[in-house]
Amino acid sequence: MRARYPDSEGYIDREGVGIYFEVHGEGEPTLMLIPSSPITHSRSWKGQIPYLARHFKVITMDGRGNGRSDRPTAVEAHTRKENIADMLAVMDAAGVDSAAFVAHCHANWWVVELVAAHPERALALVAIEPGIPYLGGGNPYWAMSSDTFEEVLEEPSGWQLFNRHLIETEHRRWLEFFFTEQLVEPHSTKQLEDMVGWGLESTGEILVAGELGQELSAPEREEFEELCRSLDLPILVIHGELDPCQLVGKGRAFADLVEADLVVFEGVGHLPHGREPVKVNRLIKDFVGRVGVRIEVTA
Amino acid sequence: MRARYPDRDGIVEREGIDLYYEVYENQGLTVVLVPTTTILNSRQWKGQIPYLARRYRVVTFDGRGNGKSGKPDTVDAYRTPELVEDIVAVLDSTGTERAVLVALCHATPWILDIATRASHRVSGLVAIGPHVDHIAAGHAHWARAGARWNETLDRYEGWEMFNRHFWLHDYPTWLEFFFSELIPESHSTKQREDAISWGLGTTGPIRVSELEARAQGVRTPEETIAVCQSVSQPVLVIHGTDDRCQAVEKGRALAELTGGSLIEVEGGGHGLPGREPVKVNLAIDTFVRQVEGAPMRSQTWTRALDRRRKVLYISSPIGLGHARRDLAIAQELRALQPDLVIEWLAQSPVTDVLEHAGERIHPASEWLASESSHIASEATGHELHCFQALRSMDEILLANFMIFQEVVEEGNHDLIIGDEAWDIDHFWHENPELKRGSHVWMTDFVGFIPMPEGGEREAYLTADYNAEMIEHIARFPRIRDRAIFVGNPDDIYPEVFGPDLPKIRDWTEDHFQFSGYITGFTPPTPDQAEEWRAEVGFGEDEKVCVVTVGGSGVGKDLLEKVIEAYPMAKQRLPELRMIVVAGPRIEPGSLPGHEGLEVYGYVDRLYRHLSVCDLAVVQGGLTTTMELTAAGRPFLYFPLRSHFEQNFHVRHRLDQYGAGRYMEYHTTDPDQIAEAIVDGTGKTVRYSPVETDGAARAAAMIAELV
Structure with a gap:
């Protein structure tokens, strides 16, 4: 049983791909909780929704490729552009002109591009472990394993598991490895089970398509930094100091570039919203609450 | 002494009237604490200033008629537009372009006025126990007393003291009554004393002028409601449910009309900034941060x-x-x-x-x-x-x-x-x-x-x-x-x-x-005592008397009196050596000198000297007297006059140990001190033992x- 069920739910059809979303609660402003699909889906916000929905209208969605949304397999179906169009379509369908976004990992890249292109639709951004390119440098494991991503490896281990062939044939093995690495905090068995379970609702093939689609027509570094600098909305960055997926230096650099508030979680990995939900919930509530008032004042 | 003094203060003159203001400098946002003149002055915000000034730029001032500002005595001088213009003049002269304005009671309409007429200068309003006419029913005692404002009564009881004739003749008695009503919370003696003392910063006649000017300038109900509704800035209202000056319904109505937030303080009276300063401070801070979208400070949070x-x-x-x-x-x-x-x-x-x-x-x-x-x-x-x-x-x-x-x-x-x-x-x-x-x-x-x-x-x-x-x-x-x-x-x-x-x-x-x-230390064994005496340079044939007032700056008079006794004591006890330790807060050079008398500012590990001296002369503080008790040294102690802890608690405790000779500073002359020194020096004492395991x-x- 869930702690809270949606007040309404719906599907949109975007060029043949069905996208599922939920609406919880009421109150201003509206919050869009964006999961880092397709490796996970809207349930990854299960710790946030019941609390935040008591204060705000909360919309969450299953990104294409997981949850109750459709599962296109083509790489071209998983571009940033498609994911951005999905978010806007959900907002339209829910009758939401503008919202505060809360995004995890690479979903932040989508939101950054969404805000730059449609500033009128975003009031604020809470960027959790922002998975954005260039800034702050990446985890060397990612770079290393990317080199052998397309190869068929004899006995892959560790980060070599980030490999097309392995993910497609041993999806669970990859997910278990990956999330075990991300959950650096002791006593995280339940969070691990959750993440692996949600990941398994998709397929290895889709996950690979998601990884590749994400990078298609990536901007140059200068272009991306310029885009970040152009953002004119309040941003809160939450970043685990020990996050192996997105190093904390990335969160710091992003916060620095966009002049955001930054909260570093000591001793915490890639999944603070799952592993430290109370602190994350209160930070979001305080931040969005303040932003809400400011909008009223300047209106 | 205040908790915080202004970084700068000054006077702005407006049409011949001096207005005294204070500025507490800081980056960014300004919070203006408007006084409820003429009854109070800027000191009414003493509980808010130190806290807010650490976070914001704070401006406050004394309104005309009270404190350090000019005190005109005509009715015209206290018309509402004048009081509003005074606030604007303070904003101008302190270089405050835009601010959050905070007001208590009848200062509320003034800040509402500025917020609507000069809205670009106001980013938010905080009204505490707001006095705004017409928006809700007021307390009946005001109406009853107001109806007889001009009448001379045989006797004035309770709210009847709200009367022009009474104020002209016995304004302080009104203040006592008024503030005991307005601060009804138990254990509020200090807050009432404060309010009365600020109330005495003006006079009965001035208050009569102010009241009569205010009565002439009252808006119609429609005008008042229109002003409240046209406030576009965020508003915070804080109101006590037991506010006997302004009924809580007024605060509720103001919040409603302005679209503001309301904090009701259950059981609170009218003097919330003084009686519930922590709650008020935190509420103002939260409000100002919201209003200005002030950035959160970057922070680190460590998992449990x-x-x-x-x-x-x-x-x-x-x-x-x-x-x-x-x-x-x-x-x-x-x-x-x-x-x-x-x-x-x-x-x-x-x-x-x-x-x-x-x-x-x-x-x-x-x-x-x-x-x-x-x-x-x-x-x-x-x-x-x-x-x-x-x-x-x-x-x-x-x-x-x-x-x-x-x-x-x-x-x-x-x-x-x-x-x-x-x-x-x-x-x-x-x-x-x-x-x-x-x-x-x-x-x-x-x-x-x-x-x-x-x-x-x-x-x-x-x-x-x-x-x-x-x-x-x-x-x-x-x-x-x-x-x-x-x-x-x-x-x-x-x-x-x-x-x-x-x-x-x-x-x-x-x-x-x-x-x-x-x-905090272990007294020396007899063997150690001999070593320590050698280490601190006490001679075998010397009788050493150590005089100290510890770290306080309060003991100079005692040191001087004992120094005056020194020649007499020395005469009667030639082997006497007196060491005076002035401590960190008394300049040794400011004390009188005598041949042979040693005066030091600071002595490293003074407890060693005290533990092996032949007599100590000290104040009545617990620490030093108990160190001497633990070390079994004879000592004279002079509690500070009017110091209940030294005169009752410490003295009683020392009596339990049979330790020390109690002396009264004010009734003891240097000759008697000299006698007590001679009598006490080197005396064998039998105190009850002091435990050494207390810290553990x-x-x-x-x-x-x-």
């Missing part, structure tokens, strides 16, 4: 199981004795729990001792307002009315509490140890929802005792303070996780807390654990909490 166990130790800076015993306890705590991180929130002179010991001093310590300077400023000669000094330290205690609260909210301390940290204990009982961590309260005396010369009034006040403390602890036992009495049950002063209140000893035994006395016992009680 990754945190080191952390203690925040607050050692009272009043007298140096606490520092020594607290260090001893900290050392014992570390022996029990080696991984403990101990941070100290402390101020001079305690920080000097702590730094010397290599302790970790929390950086927020430098923001603390000085309690020891305040105490010194309250002393005159060999006299310190320490109960009144503690009462008048209210704004400093509040300012320091607000800093402490920030420290524990950000620091995630597991345990707070307050050695006579009155601010924390008091304000956590007043605001129990703010408690963080476990809390240990330590003290070496319980109960305020009235000095006989204070008469009935002081007996009433001390009983009221004691009663509040008893009620606090009965209602919120969760605030003190441990209460440790530094001493033994027999040390407790054998009196009651006041009329109809329990015996101090019974109550203390029920609510405290007893650590025994904590000297206290640490064991504390360690259970971490």
Whole structure:
């Protein structure tokens, strides 16, 4: 049983791909909780929704490729552009002109591009472990394993598991490895089970398509930094100091570039919203609450 | 002494009237605290200024008719437009383009006026107990009294004192009545005294002029409602449900009409900034941050199981004795729990001792307002009315509490140890929802005792303070996780807390654990004593008398009197050697000299000298007298006059040990002191032994909490 069920739910059809979303609660402003699909889906916000929905209208969605949304397999179906169009379509369908976004990992890249292109639709951004390119440098494991991503490896281990062939044939093995690495905090068995379970609702093939689609027509570094600098909305960055997926230096650099508030979680990995939900919930509530008032004042 | 003084102040003249203003500089946002003139002045915000000024730029001023501003006496001078223009003039002359305006009572319409007519200058409004006509029914007592405002009555009772003739003849009596009604909360003696004293910053005739001008300028109901509705800025209303000046319905209506937020203080009266300063400060701060979208400070949050166990130790800076015993306890705590991180929130002179010991001093310590300077400023000669000094330290205690609260909210301390940290204990009982961590309260005396010369009034006040403390602890036992009495049950002063209140000893035994006395050092064995005498340079044939007033700046008069006695004593006892230690706060050169008399500013590890001297002459402070008791040295002690702790609590404790010779400074002349020196020097004494395990016992009680 869930702690809270949606007040309404719906599907949109975007060029043949069905996208599922939920609406919880009421109150201003509206919050869009964006999961880092397709490796996970809207349930990854299960710790946030019941609390935040008591204060705000909360919309969450299953990104294409997981949850109750459709599962296109083509790489071209998983571009940033498609994911951005999905978010806007959900907002339209829910009758939401503008919202505060809360995004995890690479979903932040989508939101950054969404805000730059449609500033009128975003009031604020809470960027959790922002998975954005260039800034702050990446985890060397990612770079290393990317080199052998397309190869068929004899006995892959560790980060070599980030490999097309392995993910497609041993999806669970990859997910278990990956999330075990991300959950650096002791006593995280339940969070691990959750993440692996949600990941398994998709397929290895889709996950690979998601990884590749994400990078298609990536901007140059200068272009991306310029885009970040152009953002004119309040941003809160939450970043685990020990996050192996997105190093904390990335969160710091992003916060620095966009002049955001930054909260570093000591001793915490890639999944603070799952592993430290109370602190994350209160930070979001305080931040969005303040932003809400400011909008009223300047209106 | 104030908790904080302005960075600059000045006068702006408007049409011949001087307006005194104060500016507390800071980056960014400005908060203007508007006085409720003419009845009050800028000091009404004394509880808010130190806290807000650490976060924002703060401007306040004395309105015309009170404080340091001009005091015209015509009715015309007090018309509402003039009072509004005064605020604008202060904004202009302090270079304040835009601000959050905060007002109490009848200053509310003025800031509403500015917010609507010069809206670009106002980013938000805070109205406390707002007095806005027409928006809701007012209290009937105002209407009844107002109807007879101009009548001469045979007798004036209660609200009938709201009368022009009465005000012209006996305005102070009105103030006493008025503020006892407006601050109805129990245990509010200090807040009422403050309000009356500010009310006396004006006169009856001026107040009559102001009232009559205000009555002429009242808007129609439609106009008033239109003004409220046209406020476009965010509004916060704070209103007590027991506000007998302005009915709480007015606050509700104002919040409704302006689309503002409302905080109702259940059971609160009209004087909330003084009576509930913590709540008011936090509410204003939250509001201002929201209004301005002020950035959150970047922060780090450490997950629970990754945190080191952390203690925040607050050692009272009043007298140096606490520092020594607290260090001893900290050392014992570390022996029990080696991984403990101990941070100290402390101020001079305690920080000097702590730094010397290599302790970790929390950086927020430098923001603390000085309690020891305040105490010194309250002393005159060999006299310190320490109960009144503690009462008048209210704004400093509040300012320091607000800093402490920030420290524990950000620091995630597991345990707070307050050695006579009155601010924390008091304000956590007043605001129990703010408690963080476990809390240990330590003290070496319980109960305020009235000095006989204070008469009935002081007996009433001390009983009221004691009663509040008893009620606090009965209602919120969760605030003190441990209460440790530094001493033994027999040390407790054998009196009651006041009329109809329990015996101090019974109550203390029920609510405290007893650590025994904590000297912070081990007295020397006879062999060691000989070594120490050699080390500190006391000759075998010398009779050494050490005179000290510890770390306080209060003892200069005593030093001078004893120095005056020196030649007489020396004559009668030729082997006498007198060493006077002036301490850090008295300039040795400012003391008179005599041939052979030694005067030092600072002496390293003075306890060694005291432990092996042949006589000590000291004040009545507990630490030094108990060090001498523990070391078995003869000593004369002179309690500060009017100092209830030294005259009752310490003296009683020393009597338990049969230690020391009590002397009264004011009735003893130098000749008698000389005689007592000659008589006491080298005398063999038999005191009851002082335990040496007090610090370890206290640490064991504390360690259970971490």
